[in-house]
Amino acid sequence: MGDMARRISVIDLFCGVGGLSHGLMQAGLNVVAGFDIDPRCRYPFEKNIAAPFIEQDIRTVSKEQLEGLWKPGSIRLLAGCAPCQPFSPYRRGVDTTSEPQWSLLGEFARLAKESRPELVTMENVPRIMSSTIFREFASTLEEIGYGVSFKSCYGPEYGLPQERRRLVLIASRIGHINVPGGERKPGEFVTVRDAIYSLPVVHQGKTHDLDGMHKARALSPLNLKRIKASSPGGTWHDWPTELLSPCHARPSGATFRNVYARMEWDKPSPTITTMSYNFGTGRFGHPEQDRAITLREAAILQGFPKDYEFVRPGEPVEFNPIGRMIGNAVPPAIARAVGSALIAAVK
Known part of the structure; x- marks a missing residue:
């Protein structure tokens, strides 16, 4: 790793398990700390990123705190992905403006304004681009002297084995830097086959002996029949009538074709959500084995390495909290491209 890369020191706000930090580290940047309010993220962040995890509400973080963490004399990068639940496409039609997460992007802007790092990068769901809070965030940065670039990035173009789109913003006080395109x-594109085909077979309701994360949720007898009747890329329309549920018969249910479905080997996966270990919540059936994808497969499709650690050795691997950590993570592949673009610009 070159001296130039190490000269950029990163503080990751809303760091979660370290997806954004991991991608920036892969590019060669020096991550000095992560902030998050979820104590479960401490172990994965500190273990994989090897930087301190600070469990603190962003509203209480001060300029002095940040200044004590960045390496003296470095080019400072303030990075983060403010929680995006209010803007998620899965919340269609819900008025989310009263939710507390709305203010978190404003807190990100406050810290940028107070500490004036040379570089800022923010990642979120593309839908946030049409929101007032995002426009205010971008214009605040412009008003205090940053050149701002942002765009929607399509994961497969960056080597992510998943059809995820993410908004990426880069703001710079040391010359305009464009958000990089995928190559x-x-x-x-990296496919489901490329990503998870080599993993050992696991049966529904079972865990692989050598990797507690390679764990498949148990299926009910009815869902086991349903997955056996499902083919990769197909829908529940292919099932015999006796396997359908009442909601499938209703007109409103007929539009939800991508639930209770299998992935396809030779395409990127669908977007990995916080519930991607659950056959009934999306196209989360394994292409060939009669089960939903495991937590390890979800993490790999989200762009984490096969050996990324999410729980301390010996601690229980629980679907709900770990599924949430994986689904909410920033895909490292996109972050890595951003880190490489920052290094190239700084050079």
């Missing part, structure tokens, strides 16, 4: 074209 892969269709035909070069």
